Amino acid sequence: AQSVAQPEDQVNVAEGNPLTVKCTYSVSGNPYLFWYVQYPNRGLQFLLKYITGDNLVKGSYGFEAEFNKSQTSFHLKKPSALVSDSALYFCAVRDLSSGSARQLTFGSGTQLTVLP
Amino acid sequence: DAGITQSPRHKVTETGTPVTLRCHQTENHRYMYWYRQDPGHGLRLIHYSYGVKDTDKGEVSDGYSVSRSKTEDFLLTLESATSSQTSVYFCAISFTRESYEQYFGPGTRLTVT
Numbered sequence: 213a214q215s216v217a218q219p220e221d222q223v224n225v226a227e228g229n230p231l232t233v234k235c236t237y238s239v240s241g242n243p244y245l246f247w248y249v250q251y252p253n254r255g256l257q258f259l260l261k262y263i264t265g266d267n268l269v270k271g272s273y274g275f276e277a278e279f280n281k282s283q284t285s286f287h288l289k290k291p292s293a294l295v296s297d298s299a300l301y302f303c304a305v306r307d308l309s310s311g312s313a314r315q316l317t318f319g320s321g322t323q324l325t326v327l328p
Numbered sequence: 329d330a331g332i333t334q335s336p337r338h339k340v341t342e343t344g345t346p347v348t349l350r351c352h353q354t355e356n357h358r359y360m361y362w363y364r365q366d367p368g369h370g371l372r373l374i375h376y377s378y379g380v381k382d383t384d385k386g387e388v389s390d391g392y393s394v395s396r397s398k399t400e401d402f403l404l405t406l407e408s409a410t411s412s413q414t415s416v417y418f419c420a421i422s423f424t425r426e427s428y429e430q431y432f433g434p435g436t437r438l439t440v441t
Contacts, residue, residue, distance in 0.1 A: 216370075244428050255332075255418055255432035256371070263428065302370055306428060315386065316430060318370035 214239045214307040218319035225293050226327050233288040233322045235303030245286040246304040246316065247277055256302060262286060273297070293326045300324075331355045332433035334419050340439045347406040349436050351419030353399075359422035360402040361430060362386075362394060364415040371418065377402055409440045 215238045225231045237243055244263050248256040260271025267279045277288045286303060303319040331354040341347050351360060359378055363371040363386075373386030375394040383394050391413060393405045406413055416437050420430040 246429055248432075253435075255434045256420075258429045258431060261429050315373055315376070316371075318372070320368055320370045 214243075214305050214317045216303050216305050216317055216319040218301075218303055218322045220322050221320070222323045222325070224325045224327060227295055228292050231290050231293040231297070231324065231326070233301050233303075233324060235286045235288065235319060236284050237286060237303070237305045238284065239305060239307035241307050243284075243286075244306040244308060245277075245279060246306075247271065247275070247286075247288050248302045248304065248318075250300040250302065250321075252299075259288070295326045295328050298324055298326045332419055332421060332431065334417075334433040334436050336436060337434065338437045340441060341409050342441055343410060344408050345440075347409050347438065347440075349404045349417055349419075349438070351402040351404070351433060353402075353421050355421075356399050357421040357423055358399070359430075360396065361420040361422075362392075362402065362404045363418045363420065364388065364413075365418060365435075366415050374404065374417075406438075409438075411440050414438060414440045 217236045219234055246261045247259040249259050250256045259275050260269050262269045262279045270276045275290050277286055279286050301322045304316045306316050333352045335350045361376040362374040365371050372388045374392050375386055377383045377396045395403045416435050418435045419433040422430050
């Protein structure tokens with residue numbers, strides 16, 4: 213079975229400071245990992261993904277994420293936070309070695325608030 | 329929103345009433361999904377489809393059925409709505425089998441009283 217944990221329900225950061233939103237995963241095979249962002253009353257928007265290759269993945273709006281296989285983590289980062297980054301962030305995983313290869317499993321979400 | 333529309337966007341219904349939510353896509357994508365979003369649970373997969381008339385159950389399929397008679401439409405039906413089905417429902421698509429990320433519609437907020 214595949215699972216995702218986002219250990220922080222809420223992250224607060226000052227504008228201009230670096231931000232990190234944490235994600236750890238559990239799969240039996242190789243993970244495919246994703247980050248999504250959700251603004252109020254909107255659907256989820258795809259930010260970035262790790263499939264294979266370079267452990268540092270760059271995505272939309274200046275976000276990046278680092279895949280760490282030994283720590284089974286895929287933390288989302290941004291060097292300088294903007295107030296407009298305030299939103300709900302979801303990590304998701306897909307384990308292609310499992311029978312549910314087409315299914316994404318989502319974490320419970322982390323509310324990011326960037327303070328002016 | 330990747331050419332995905334959902335209808336209705338908001339609905340209030342009474343316990344025991346049947347409800348159908350519609351997801352419509354304009355770009356002939358093969359894979360379509362229905363999720364529900366609840367606080368503290370993230371998104372959970374209800375059903376998905378990998379082609380016309382080809383559907384399968386997800387993690388939380390009890391009390392829900394789906395149909396896909398055309399590529400562009402994926403319907404989610406609550407045969408007899410219960411208060412536990414109050415949620416926000418999202419439809420998603422995958423562009424191709426190899427395009428592993430999914431793209432989401434705007435959501436339907438359903439309240440069962």
